[in-house]
Amino acid sequence: MRRISVRIQGTSTVAYGLYVAVKEVNFGHHFTSISGTGPIVGPAIAIIWGWVPALLWVFLGSVIMGAVHDFGSLIISMRNQGKSISEYTAKYVNDRTKFLFFLIVFLELWIVIAIFGLVIAVIFAMYPQSVLAVWVEVPIAICLGYLIYKKGANIITWSIYAVLAMYVCVFLGPYLPFKMPAIAGIPPTGVWTIILLAYGFIASILPVTTLLQPRDFINSHQLVIAMALLVLGVLFAAFGGNLEIVAPAVQTAPAKAPPMWPFLFITIACGAISGFHALVSSGTSAKQVRNEKDALFVGYGSMLMEGSLATLVIIAVAAGIGMGYTTKAGETLTGVAAWTTHYASWTSAAGLGSKISAFVDGAANMIMALGIPKTFTLAIMAVFVASFAGTTLDTATRIQRYVIGELGQGLKLNFLTNRYVATAVAVGSALILAFATGASGKGALKLWPLFGAVNQTLAALALIIITLYLKSKGGWKWLVAGVPAVFMSVMTIWAVVINQLKFGTTHNMLLQVVNLIILVIAVWILIEGLIKFFSPTHTTEETAPVTT
Amino acid sequence: MVSFLDRIQRKIVTVFKTTDAVMRNRAVETVEYELEELDNIFGILVLGTFIGIPAPPIHITMDLLPLMERELNLMLEKVSTAQDPLGDLFSVLGID
Amino acid sequence: MGVNIRFFIGKGGVGKSTTSALTALNNAHLGHDTILVSMDPAHNQSDIFQRPFTEKPKQVVRNLAVKEIDLDYWMATYLKDTQAQLKKAYSYQSAFNIHSYYKILKYSPGLEEYALLLAFKNTLQTEKKRDNIVFDMPPTALTMRFFSLPFISLIWLKALLKLRGQIYDKKGIISKIKFGKREIERDKVKDRLKSLIDDHIQLQKYFTADGTDINLELNNDHLSFQEAIRIRQKLADIGIDIGRILINKVKNGELLEEITNQFNGYPICRFPLSSGELYGLQSLKKYTLEIPLFAIPNPVGEIR
Numbered sequence: 051m052r053r054i055s056v057r058i059q060g061t062s063t064v065a066y067g068l069y070v071a072v073k074e075v076n077f078g079h080h081f082t083s084i085s086g087t088g089p090i091v092g093p094a095i096a097i098i099w100g101w102v103p104a105l106l107w108v109f110l111g112s113v114i115m116g117a118v119h120d121f122g123s124l125i126i127s128m129r130n131q132g133k134s135i136s137e138y139t140a141k142y143v144n145d146r147t148k149f150l151f152f153l154i155v156f157l158e159l160w161i162v163i164a165i166f167g168l169v170i171a172v173i174f175a176m177y178p179q180s181v182l183a184v185w186v187e188v189p190i191a192i193c194l195g196y197l198i199y200k201k202g203a204n205i206i207t208w209s210i211y212a213v214l215a216m217y218v219c220v221f222l223g224p225y226l227p228f229k230m231p232a233i234a235g236i237p238p239t240g241v242w243t244i245i246l247l248a249y250g251f252i253a254s255i256l257p258v259t260t261l262l263q264p265r266d267f268i269n270s271h272q273l274v275i276a277m278a279l280l281v282l283g284v285l286f287a288a289f290g291g292n293l294e295i296v297a298p299a300v301q302t303a304p305a306k307a308p309p310m311w312p313f314l315f316i317t318i319a320c321g322a323i324s325g326f327h328a329l330v331s332s333g334t335s336a337k338q339v340r341n342e343k344d345a346l347f348v349g350y351g352s353m354l355m356e357g358s359l360a361t362l363v364i365i366a367v368a369a370g371i372g373m374g375y376t377t378k379a380g381e382t383l384t385g386v387a388a389w390t391t392h393y394a395s396w397t398s399a400a401g402l403g404s405k406i407s408a409f410v411d412g413a414a415n416m417i418m419a420l421g422i423p424k425t426f427t428l429a430i431m432a433v434f435v436a437s438f439a440g441t442t443l444d445t446a447t448r449i450q451r452y453v454i455g456e457l458g459q460g461l462k463l464n465f466l467t468n469r470y471v472a473t474a475v476a477v478g479s480a481l482i483l484a485f486a487t488g489a490s491g492k493g494a495l496k497l498w499p500l501f502g503a504v505n506q507t508l509a510a511l512a513l514i515i516i517t518l519y520l521k522s523k524g525g526w527k528w529l530v531a532g533v534p535a536v537f538m539s540v541m542t543i544w545a546v547v548i549n550q551l552k553f554g555t556t557h558n559m560l561l562q563v564v565n566l567i568i569l570v571i572a573v574w575i576l577i578e579g580l581i582k583f584f585s586p587t588h589t590t591e592e593t594a595p596v597t598t
Numbered sequence: 599m600v601s602f603l604d605r606i607q608r609k610i611v612t613v614f615k616t617t618d619a620v621m622r623n624r625a626v627e628t629v630e631y632e633l634e635e636l637d638n639i640f641g642i643l644v645l646g647t648f649i650g651i652p653a654p655p656i657h658i659t660m661d662l663l664p665l666m667e668r669e670l671n672l673m674l675e676k677v678s679t680a681q682d683p684l685g686d687l688f689s690v691l692g693i694d
Numbered sequence: 695m696g697v698n699i700r701f702f703i704g705k706g707g708v709g710k711s712t713t714s715a716l717t718a719l720n721n722a723h724l725g726h727d728t729i730l731v732s733m734d735p736a737h738n739q740s741d742i743f744q745r746p747f748t749e750k751p752k753q754v755v756r757n758l759a760v761k762e763i764d765l766d767y768w769m770a771t772y773l774k775d776t777q778a779q780l781k782k783a784y785s786y787q788s789a790f791n792i793h794s795y796y797k798i799l800k801y802s803p804g805l806e807e808y809a810l811l812l813a814f815k816n817t818l819q820t821e822k823k824r825d826n827i828v829f830d831m832p833p834t835a836l837t838m839r840f841f842s843l844p845f846i847s848l849i850w851l852k853a854l855l856k857l858r859g860q861i862y863d864k865k866g867i868i869s870k871i872k873f874g875k876r877e878i879e880r881d882k883v884k885d886r887l888k889s890l891i892d893d894h895i896q897l898q899k900y901f902t903a904d905g906t907d908i909n910l911e912l913n914n915d916h917l918s919f920q921e922a923i924r925i926r927q928k929l930a931d932i933g934i935d936i937g938r939i940l941i942n943k944v945k946n947g948e949l950l951e952e953i954t955n956q957f958n959g960y961p962i963c964r965f966p967l968s969s970g971e972l973y974g975l976q977s978l979k980k981y982t983l984e985i986p987l988f989a990i991p992n993p994v995g996e997i998r
Contacts, residue, residue, distance in 0.1 A: 075619045079620060082624055134684055135685060136685065198625065202866065202867050262691075263625070270624045333684075448687075622872050623872070654854070661890060664776070664784070
């Protein structure tokens with residue numbers, strides 16, 4: 051029973067509560083939802099295995115696996131009255147897997163909050179010129195939110211002012227850099243991490259219209275501008291400047307880094323295939339898409355768009371970085387030397403920091419071809435990455451608060467349902483995880499494969515569900531999802547096993563435990579999927595697809 | 599030649615219009631979801647008697663009932679979300 | 695100068711019906727156009743006056759008419775009206791689903807006292823030309839719900855209106871952002887809430903107006919005494935004050951002093967226990983002659 055709506059201006063239709071939008075608008079919405087720091091950090095790290103594998107995985111992965119995954123999740127949700135994946139897991143696999151879901155989500159959010167906090171901290175440490183703009187975004191967003199949502203001011207005018215104000219601060223950044231000192235024996239990155247997680251705590255308690263929504267809104271503008279600059283930058287630098295590939299083509303087993311097989315496939319998640327999207331697809335998108343044909347455009351389209359963002363990142367870290375990089379020592383390197391400083395090993399230079407700076411610097415180099423001086427392009431890019439990570443910190447904490455509340459209820463720990471307690475647990479647990487890798491942020495890179503592993507486990511689960519669904523339809527269609535499902539499961543389990551052995555030798559207790567849990571879950575899901583697959587045929591009744 | 603430029607121009611205008619619509623939607627997405635929840639709460643408060651929770655004096659419920667078809671439908675829809683809001687939460691809050 | 699309203703409330707069995715009948719007779723005797731309205735489902739007035747009464751007022755003596763409220767009728771009418779409105783307003787499918795709920799609504803707590811309020815409002819409307827309306831009220835529980843209903847309703851209504859206002863404002867903002875201007879249709883629910891609030895405030899006014907008297911009746915025994923104290927308190931909690939205390943069926947002097955002390959400040963009337971049963975117009979008239987100083991409350995005079 052869907053009630054639709056009023057056709058307005060030919061561009062969107064709306065009925066409060068039940069929302070159906072034209073496919074382009076939907077696509078834009080879906081894309082801006084899934085773009086963020088993920089498709090940037092992943093490829094920036096994965097380039098260590100060479101640009102060919104990275105590019106191939108992004109292209110082939112997003113087409114053969116990612117889009118299938120996104121589109122499939124969207125369709126199944128649409129055919130199940132807009133239920134989200136955690137609910138229809140119970141229908142297509144069994145009830146036990148539904149419980150797993152919460153656990154996966156908790157783990158994922160836990161790692162995300164920790165990592166993204168570290169990402170921003172690391173950016174602040176390496177790019178002091180970005181600190182100003184990123185923090186100023188907070189009061190700008192609050193003012194914008196107040197004007198638009200309370201006072202009903204004109205949105206176009208004020209968002210232009212807000213974005214302008216942002217960029218003024220970005221350009222002021224190089225003149226007002228801020229270097230955090232070490233405090234009480236904690237290295238600067240560690241101090242920033244604490245501050246940022248505290249910020250996450252406060253931000254996630256505020257009403258959405260106060261900070262989150264306007265900040266998100268400003269960020270979408272940044273996304274459009276940054277992508278436009280990047281694309282133009284690539285074109286100009288390629289045809290005018292000295293853009294050439296400096297990364298090796300293939301490097302399957304770089305020294306002091308995990309092997310390409312299987313780690314490539316869990317390092318680049320967003321941009322190729324990412325489990326998060328299953329949740330996003332089966333959320334409001336499923337209720338907003340008008341019909342199944344449009345779903346094709348939305349699901350496939352946005353995945354491919356994200357793939358293109360990942361591609362731009364690869365270009366930046368494979369070639370852009372070669373255009374020049376100034377080390378801390380003041381030395382300016384170009385070409386392969388610039389690349390190697392970042393990627394000589396997994397933990398070279400500053401671990402996670404060096405991989406991110408490869409992107410920031412690489413992208414900044416390319417945009418320079420448009421005539422903007424390097425200090426500013428660095429600031430633009432650094433602020434861009436940090437802003438997005440900042441919003442994710444906020445939203446992830448909110449959802450984690452809810453998850454902790456639910457888990458608390460289930461485990462009869464009712465004090466966890468108090469929102470302040472739950473938020474504190476969400477942020478505190480992330481802080482512990484972040485510091486488990488060393489307070490200086492150098493070890494942060496260890497967390498990324500964990501994040502990737504959980505993400506891809508989720509993706510594998512979604513693919514398994516899609517496979518089971520297609521199998522019930524008869525014929526060989528199920529292979530479309532089945533092959534990716536098996537591939538992702540195998541790669542993920544393989545990577546987690548390798549990590550388990552590594553954490554074992556370094557005696558990092560916490561990481562060992564977390565990793566082990568992920569291993570158990572991944573194997574469990576695979577087994578449940580296989581059991582269901584080989585059990586006698588079942589029919590899955592479904593209601594008619596939702597159409598206007 | 600003219601028609602080609604014309605088409606390009608129209609394309610650009612469409613891109614702008616779409617971006618504008620997307621941006622406006624982005625600006626209100628979370629608020630709209632919040633509004634839905636407020637509507638839901640209002641519905642639950644008034645129509646609570648149908649779901650066995652403390653409700654206003656029955657005549658208030660009955661008086662408002664003819665005017666609240668939308669809220670009633672929304673309540674029924676939200677039932678499944680209430681069981682499991684993760685999907686909605688993830689997409690509304692735009693996690694990546 | 696509107697119509698005077700007299701409520702007779704108290705524990706079941708204290709003699710409200712008789713006292714209210716006596717009062718009504720007295721008022722009529724003094725020349726005031728009076729109607730006695732029995733709100734008590736037990737309908738003792740038919741017994742007292744020895745003739746059947748209905749919703750349609752019947753003249754008993756000069757200046758006195760009597761009617762009995764039919765609660766079932768009011769409940770049924772109300773439900774039917776709402777159902778009809780619903781069918782008109784809802785799309786076919788939804789109305790179809792709602793139908794099954796209606797059967798249950800008949801037994802909803804709250805419907806009885808609301809029906810009583812409807813009957814009350816209707817009586818005020820149809821009998822406004824009279825001088826006095828005497829209400830013989832039901833036993834305490836239902837009467838208390840009757841009096842507190844407007845009060846409780848207002849609490850809910852005001853809270854709901856506030857929430858609705860917030861929703862309305864948010865819709866305006868969203869509409870402005872999406873379409874450049876605040877264009878939202880009038881909120882019918884908000885309007886309805888406002889008019890309900892006005893209605894209920896009006897109702898409360900009837901209970902506390904100058905021309906309204908609430909007579910709390912008890913006998914000089916412990917149970918009805920305790921109950922009377924509770925009733926007075928509960929009414930005070932919702933801002934309604936008692937007008938007069940009536941001590942009925944007084945047999946011996948027991949408790950009289952306590953009662954007088956407890957209700958110090960209120961006018962108190964005593965009705966001695968009648969020698970025979972007060973049954974039928976004749977014995978009622980005879981009783982009024984028995985009492986030396988006829989102390990039945992009347993609109994103008996006072997008591998002892």
